[in-house]
Amino acid sequence: MTDIATSDDTATQLATARIAFRNELLDAGILIASSVAGVYGRSGTFESIITGLDALLARMAAPLNAQVLRFPPVYPRVDFERTDYIASFPDLSGVVSSFERGDKEHAALLSARADGEAWDGWLDPTDVVLTPAICHPLYATLEGRLPEEGGVFDLAGYGFRHEPSEDPMRMQSFRMREFVFVGTPDAAQVYRDSWLDRAIETLASLGLAVDAVPANDPFFGRAGRMLVNAQLRENLKVEIIVPLYGDLHEGTAIASANCQRDHLTAAFGILTHDGDVAHGACVAFGMERTALALLRTHGLNPAEWPEGVRDLLGLCST
Ligand code: ATP
Ligand code: ZN
Numbered sequence: 001m002t003d004i005a006t007s008d009d010t011a012t013q014l015a016t017a018r019i020a021f022r023n024e025l026l027d028a029g030i031l032i033a034s035s036v037a038g039v040y041g042r043s044g045t046f047e048s049i050i051t052g053l054d055a056l057l058a059r060m061a062a063p064l065n066a067q068v069l070r071f072p073p074v075y076p077r078v079d080f081e082r083t084d085y086i087a088s089f090p091d092l093s094g095v096v097s098s099f100e101r102g103d104k105e106h107a108a109l110l111s112a113r114a115d116g117e118a119w120d121g122w123l124d125p126t127d128v129v130l131t132p133a134i135c136h137p138l139y140a141t142l143e144g145r146l147p148e149e150g151g152v153f154d155l156a157g158y159g160f161r162h163e164p165s166e167d168p169m170r171m172q173s174f175r176m177r178e179f180v181f182v183g184t185p186d187a188a189q190v191y192r193d194s195w196l197d198r199a200i201e202t203l204a205s206l207g208l209a210v211d212a213v214p215a216n217d218p219f220f221g222r223a224g225r226m227l228v229n230a231q232l233r234e235n236l237k238v239e240i241i242v243p244l245y246g247d248l249h250e251g252t253a254i255a256s257a258n259c260q261r262d263h264l265t266a267a268f269g270i271l272t273h274d275g276d277v278a279h280g281a282c283v284a285f286g287m288e289r290t291a292l293a294l295l296r297t298h299g300l301n302p303a304e305w306p307e308g309v310r311d312l313l314g315l316c317s318t
Contacts, residue, residue, distance in 0.1 A: 014245060014248045014249050015166070017248055018167040018168065018169075018245070019166050021245075021296065022166060022167070025168055028300045029043050030042075030295065031046065036164065036172070037164035037172075038165050038170060038172040039172050039173060040168075040171060042288075046291060048315060049291040049302060049315070050175070050287050050291055051314070052313025052315055053177075053285075053287060053291065053313065054177065055314055057202070058154075060202045061179055064179065065152065066152040066153055066154035066179055067151065067152065067154065068153075069153055069154070070155070070156060071134065071137035071138070072157070073130060073131050073157060073158040073160065073173075074128040074129065074130055074131060075128065075129060075131050075136060075137040075140065076128060076140070077095065077125070077126070077127050077128060077129050078127070079140035079268075080129045080136070082267045082268060083136060083264060083267055085132055089132070089161075091162065092132060092161040092162050092163055093130075093132065094130035094132075094161075095125045095126075095129050096129065096130065097120065097125050097126060098123060098124070099122060099123055100124050100126070101122060101124070106122075109122040130160035131157065131159055132159055132160060132161055133176070133284070134155050134156070134157045134158075134159055134176045134284075135153075135178050135180050136264070138153055138155060139182075139265065139270065139280065140268055142265075142268060142270045143268050144269070144270070144271065145271045145273060145275065146182060146183060146272055146273060146278055147273060150181060150182055150183020150184065150187055150272070151182050151183065152179065152180070152181050153178075153179070153180045154177075154178075154179055155176075155177070156176070156178070156287075158173055158174065158175055158176075159173070159176050160172060160173050161174075168292060169244070169252045169289050169292055169293075171288055174286060174287070174288045175287035176284050176287065177284070177287060178283065178284045179282065179283050180280065180281070180282040181280065181281045181282070182270055182278050182280045183272060183278055183279070184279065185261070188260075188261075188278075188280060189259060189279075189281070192258065192281040192282075193257075195257050195281075195283040196212060196238055196240075196257040199255055200240055203254065203255065203290070205312060206309050206312060206313070207294075207297060207298060207306060207309050208242050208254070208293055208294065208297055209242060209243055209297070210241065210254075211241050211243075211251060212239070212240055213238070213239055213241055213250075213251075214237070214238060215238065215239040215253070215256060236258060236260075237256055237257070237258045237259070238258075239253035239255070240253065240254055240255040240256065240257070241253050242254055242293040242296075242297070244293065244296045244297075252289065252293070253289070254285070254286050254290045255285045255286060256283070256284050257282075258281060258282050258283070258284070259279070259281050260279070260280040260281060260282065261279050262278070262280075264280055265278040265279060265280050294309070302315055303315075
């Protein structure tokens with residue numbers, strides 16, 4: 001989370017610039033608005049950029065021989081409860097509710113609905129939550145000892161974060177592509193650092209004015225502020241940012257490279273070959289954010305983008 005506005009005035013101008021960009025995207029039919037902030041449809045043009053990015057990232061990651069895995073956008077609540085996500089980010093979380101009661105309650109729900117009253121009080125949380133970060137379902141499957149060389153995984157899918165916003169770069173439901181390593185602490189650190197360089201190089205090759213900065217996530221509450229300090233002090237998370245609004249803002253994160261240490265591996269009982277708690281590291285690309293950064297940088301018509309960028313994204317035949 002890199003969102004430091006310098007003054008009230010700058011903050012207002014930045015908010016206005018973000019809304020103007022969102023309106024340009026809606027007017028061009030690239031994003032399709034819904035009645036809820038941060039929930040959009042995507043056009044064919046937008047999806048062709050995402051497809052190109054996915055293929056580019058696959059080419060970039062090919063030497064890793066990562067195991068490709070895909071999980072749906074919901075995962076078990078029991079696994080969610082093994083992480084501390086609900087403690088750190090209660091405001092971003094999403095739990096799926098459904099109706100699990102009897103005829104009497106159904107009748108009450110129907111009558112409330114007919115009267116235009118709230119009907120969701122008759123729903124209960126189910127055993128699935130919306131996936132907040134697409135590596136969480138993976139960690140939940142890795143309990144036990146890893147092979148000697150650890151594991152490398154290629155993940156993609158939708159994540160949910162309850163952060164309604166007028167900023168088109170901050171959606172509630174968006175795709176991530178993640179390359180995750182689990183193994184020894186040293187190997188995890190090496191993986192994160194080498195990936196950071198590779199990710200910066202790849203994104204820069206698309207003509208994006210990327211920069212890498214230490215991140216501080218929006219942990220909730222007082223205990224959360226201590227977590228922010230630890231994250232900054234230990235340089236656990238680096239964000240790759242792109243400036244989109246000139247001097248108004250230093251940039252928006254389109255990807256991040258993280259050392260998770262034993263944060264999720266301890267929670268899920270994931271051990272190295274030698275039986276110590278494994279460490280995790282991941283690099284996560286925000287697919288919508290990267291596509292939007294490209295549209296902001298090169299213009300709203302990909303047919304007019306620089307030839308080299310179109311080539312890299314396989315857009316030349318379209
Ligand atoms: P931010 O600091 O902007 O809230 P984050 O640090 O929470 O993002 P990560 O958990 O690092 O994000 O997620 C990986 C990537 O997913 C980010 O670098 C970003 O590109 C993308 N991303 C995160 N939140 C959103 C969102 N609300 N809408 C669109 N993309 C997002
Ligand atoms: Zn991750």
